[in-house]
Amino acid sequence: MRWIDTLEGAAAGKLPEAVHRYFRQGSAGGVSVGEATVAWSSYRFRPRVLNDVSTISLGTTVLGTPVDAPILVAPSTMQRMADPDGEIAMARGVSAAGSVLGVSSNAGTTFAELGTTGVPWWLQIYVVRNREITLRMLDAAVAAGARAIVLTVDTPVVGRKEDEGETVWDLAQPGQLLANLPDGDWTDADLAKADDLNPDVIGRLAERTGLPVVVKGVLRGDDARRCADAGAAGIIVSNHGGRQLDGSVATAQALPEVAEAVAGSSLEVYVDGGIRRGEHILAALALGARAVFVGRPALWALTVGSSGGVTRLLSDLAEELDHTLRLVGVSSPSSLTPDLVTSAGPR
Structure with a gap:
């Protein structure tokens, strides 16, 4: 068994139990979270042969930052429940792998502390109803060295989780x-997610921070074009790990339409959701993603x-990608x- 496949059970x-459930669960009936990995595994490859693959180069750039492989770490909260050092430990691991870290605006580590690790990091931001909170958080991130702003746009309200018994919020310290x-x-009203956003917010965030803005939560080609027209530097094809609208299309299915919609532009396309193997990464990159997030x-x-x-x-994922690149020629x-890549195997 792959070491990666043992991780969730070991964790x-x-x-x-409530923390493990919070990390793994989706919203409502769990349809989208359950389909994510299966959707990537449904792709089949049409490899080329008689090509020289004696030397493989995985290195690329994301918004100008060099990375050793096109595999980045997605923003997530409650990391101090996974490790006492939380985002600091995550940052050190990401830095050692030559990657980029997404940092949640709900993080349990200050931006200033993260800045001392040297890891290249992007701030994921929710625009909240009291804009002063968002603006001050953005300013702190810029001061601490954030290299991009990741605007999450699929959360006008938080997706419903069907918990029973003790929850992560009962345990949070x-x-x-x-x-x-x-x-x-x-107040709680100040911190509630803004539900009145439009594409103009992209330009406002870019102007405030002087940083590229990546829009996270795009699943449609027309929305991707709206983001590009509004000045986004990148988009992340994402259904929030199946944690928002249950039944949302799998990112593996959404990616081709989104990538085609912005083909020829300077906008960089990324994807997350259910990526667990080198073959999944191969499919994502072939279908138009510049890099993937896990x-x-x-x-x-x-x-x-x-x-x-x-x-x-x-x-390990980079090694698997190296292997699959050789096999696909x-x-x-x-x-x-x-x-x-083709969308289905033999029938």
Whole structure:
């Protein structure tokens, strides 16, 4: 068995049940979270032969930042429940693997602390109803060295989780999340997600921060074009790990339409959701993604092996990608093309 496949079970043995459930669960009936990995595994390859694959180069750039492989870590919260050092441990593991870290705006580690690790990081932001909170958080991230802003757009309200009994919120301790909430006497209404956003927010965030803005939560080609027209530097094809609208299309199915819609533009396309193998990464890159994000696997690796576990996860996936590139007859991710992938196997 692959080490990666053992991680969730090993993490379940270390985490309180409510925390493990929070990390793995989707919204409502769990349809989207259950389909994510299966959707990637439904693709089939049409490999090229008689091509020189004696040397493989996995390195690329994401918004100008060099990475050793096109495998990045998605933003997630409650990391201090997975490891006492939380985002610091995650950052060290990501840095050692030569990757980029997405940092949740709900993180339990301050941006200033993250900045000292040297890891290249992007801030994931929710625009909340009290815009002052969002603006001050953005300013703090810029001051601490964030390299991009990831605007989450699929959360006008938080998806319904059908919990019973003890929840992660019953176990959360002060300091485990919202370490970057600016000082103030904020109400729940202040912190509620903004439900009145339009594409203009992309330009406003870029102007405020001077950083590229990546829009996370895009599943349609027409929405991708709206983001591009509004000045986005990138988009992440994402259904929030199946945690928002249950029944949302799998990202493996949404990616081709989105990538085609913005083909020829400078906008960079990324994808997350259910990616667990080198073959899944190969399919994503061939279908138009510049890089992929992994979320839950990074949490399991952090729980089981702290920084070293995160580094091993990214390194193992990179090795699998190297292997699959050789077998598909291509020497680098930039040479992958959609004709290498077909949507279904033999019937």
